[in-house]
Amino acid sequence: MQEITRLICQTKDCHSEGEKRVESINPPIHKASTLLFASYADLALANEGKYPGLTYGTDRLPAQRAFEEALCQLEGGEICRAFQSGINAIVHTLQAFTKAGDHIVVCDNVYWPTSNFCNKVLSKFGVEISYAPSAVGADIADYLRDNTSLIFMESPGSNTFEIQDIEAITQIARARDIVTILDGTWGTPLYHRALSFGVDVSIQSATKYISGHSDILLGTATVNHKYADILARYYQSLELFAPPADCYAALRGLKTLHVRLKHHEQSALQIADWLESQPQTGRIIHPARPDHPQHSRWKKYFTGSCGLFAFTFKKEPSEKELGEFINALQLFGIGYSWGGYKSLITAGKYVRNGSDLNGSTVIRLNIGLEAVEDLCHDLAQALARL
Ligand SMILES: Cc1ncc(COP(=O)(O)O)c(C=O)c1O
Incomplete structure (x- = not known):
């Protein structure tokens, strides 16, 4: 046998007779397009769609399946599917559950790329979109039409932190056979179990706390029994998959999520108190604080809070002052996303239906795992410039 032939033969993952078993605590990461069948009989079964094992790299490889299964258990769902990012989970779920001629209602505090996708892409395929107020409850009924097929919620909104009355909405939706989707990334499945409040599809950006280290993009959609088949068939038809190494990282993150989240929660609450x-500073916008407009909903639907909250200034700063404040920070990185160990800051003005935050600069803090005292010290020296 020539050297090149031997080299090619050695690249397959095989265990010869008598080899010691390799068993790691964590699942292996398979990097694969082709998966090998043991025999022609297995190939023939696969050709007929009857092979019981995995047939190809798009068949949700073992690290992906392990991650999906773990998340599905935490969410209390029927099935979970992983996507290449949180926004991918959102757009695919919206596509899976709509068709031309449908009307959908989206709460207007959603992550901007969600509404952007609805406005720019979903609308091209004949789906009509209406926006309901961020803190909508039973009044969602006012926004429904005969052809409304889907309601999309985000609680709390990741920039302005409004919480919908989730149970009131899902009860109305169920009676009319409308599918409900909730982006619950802020609470994670540890502090918020959307499906238990009647939501049909729970979305997570695993990019955030689940992976926790700002080094991967990954998303999930977990579905209840009623809608599981629709999502599973859609996912399979598009031959979707999530990168094995990222699923591995997210599964690893899940193992320490409870410890990290507690730390983020406590630090953020202390810093919010200090900022007040x-x-x-003007308003502190944190759902777990009694002065939050939907605090009673937070108490009903959540069992904890995370490290993401916001505040406004007592006196609206000029662009120059805002820049000076943000640039003066030494420990807070200036950047999007959240849920990682490093503290981050963003600033923006948001227009929400009927919101008293309209027109104010909202400073959003992602409180990481640094010492609270150091973070307060950093904020103090930057605030002193205003
Ligand atoms: C609430 C919320 N959902 C979804 C996403 C999208 O997640 P990803 O960055 O994984 O696409 C984000 C990202 O910031 C978010 O804040």
Whole structure:
């Protein structure tokens, strides 16, 4: 046998007779397009769609299946599917559950790329979109039409933190056979179990706390029994898959999520209290604080909070002052996304239906795992410039 032939033969993952078993705590990462069948009989079964094992790299490889299964258990769902990012999970779920001629209702505090996809892409395929107020409850009924097929919620909204009355909405939706989707990334499945409040599809951006280290993009959709088949068939028809190494990283993140999340939660609450006492700050926007407009909903639907919250200034800053404040921070990185160990800051103005935050600069903090004292010290020296 020539050297090149031997080299090619060695690249397959095989265990010869008598080899010691390799068993790691974590599942292996298979990097594969082709999966080998043991015999022609197995190939023939696969050709007929009857092979019981995995047939190809798009067949949700073992690390993906392990991650999906773990998340599905936490969410209390029937099936879970992983996607290449949180926004991918959102757009594919919206596509899986709509068709031309449908009307959908989206809460207007959703992550901007969600509404952008609805407005720019979904609408091209004959789906009509209406927006309901961010803190909508039973009044969702006012926004429904005969052809409304889907309601999309995000609670709390990841920039302005409004919470919908989830149970009131899902009860109305069920009676009319409308599918409900909720982006619950803020609470994670540890602090918010959307399906238990009647939501049909729970979305997570696993990019955030689940993976926790700002080094991967991954999303999930977990579905109840009623809608499981629709999502599974859609996912299979599009031959979707999630990158094995990213599923591995997210599965690893899940193992420490409860410890990290508690730490993020406690640090954020302490920093929110401290910020309230500063002369330059206006409103603190944190659902777990009693002064939050939907605090009673937070108590009903969530069992904890995370490290993401916001505040406004007492006196609206000029662009120059805002830049000086943000640039002065030494420990807070300036950047999108959240849920990682490093503290981050973003700033923006948001227009929400009927919101008293309209027109105010909202400073969003992602409180990481640094010492609270150091973060407060950093914020204090930057606030002093205002
Ligand atoms: C609430 C929410 N959902 C979804 C996403 C999208 O997640 P990803 O960055 O994984 O696409 C984000 C990202 O910031 C988000 O804040």
